Amino acid sequence: MKKVLVINGPNLNMLGKRPKEHYGSLTLDEINQAILKENKDYFSIEFFQSNCEGEIITKLQEAMEYAGILINPASYTHTSIGIRDALEMCTGIKLEIHLSKVDEREDFRKVNLVRDVCNKTYSGKQVESYLEALRYLKKIL
Ligand code: DQA
Numbered sequence: 001m002k003k004v005l006v007i008n009g010p011n012l013n014m015l016g017k018r019p020k021e022h023y024g025s026l027t028l029d030e031i032n033q034a035i036l037k038e039n040k041d042y043f044s045i046e047f048f049q050s051n052c053e054g055e056i057i058t059k060l061q062e063a064m065e066y067a068g069i070l071i072n073p074a075s076y077t078h079t080s081i082g083i084r085d086a087l088e089m090c091t092g093i094k095l096e097i098h099l100s101k102v103d104e105r106e107d108f109r110k111v112n113l114v115r116d117v118c119n120k121t122y123s124g125k126q127v128e129s130y131l132e133a134l135r136y137l138k139k140i141l
Pocket of ligand 1: 010011012072073074075076077097098099100101102109
C-alpha cells in the first residue's frame with residue numbers, strides 16, 4: 001500500500017475546544033478516525049501532530065519519499081519558511097489542508113508560505129477538507 005502522511009500543526013491537538021464556527025466540533029482524534037474509515041483499505045496512513053516547527057520539519061524530512069502528504073500547518077502556514085523548504089524537497093503529492101476558510105479571514109492569514117510548494121489546497125470544509133483531499137489522492141495515485 002502507498003504511504004500517506006497526515007500532518008497537523010500547532011493547536012490542532014485542541015480541536016473541539018477551538019472556535020467551532022471556523023474549525024467545527026470534531027476533535028483531532030475524531031477527524032483521524034473519519035480519515036481511516038474511508039481510506040484504510042487504500043493507503044498506509046501515518047498521523048503526526050506537533051506544536052513545534054522543528055518537529056514538523058524533521059517529520060517531513062523522514063517522509064520525503066512518501067506517495068502523498070496532507071499538511072495542515074495551522075499558524076505555521078503564515079510564518080514558516082522552514083516548513084515550506086522541507087515540503088519543497090518532498091517528492092510525492094503535497095496537499096495543503098485547512099478546516100476554515102483561511103483566505104477569507106484576517107489579513108495576516110492571507111500570507112501563505114506553503115501554497116506554492118503544494119499541488120493543491122483544500123480549505124473551508126472542516127473535516128471534509130481532509131476527506132476531499134484523500135479522494136483526490138485516490139484518483140491520481
Ligand atoms: C488553520 C487556519 C490557520 O490560520 C490557523 O492558524 C489554524 C488552523 C485551519 O485549519 O483553518 O490553526 O490552518
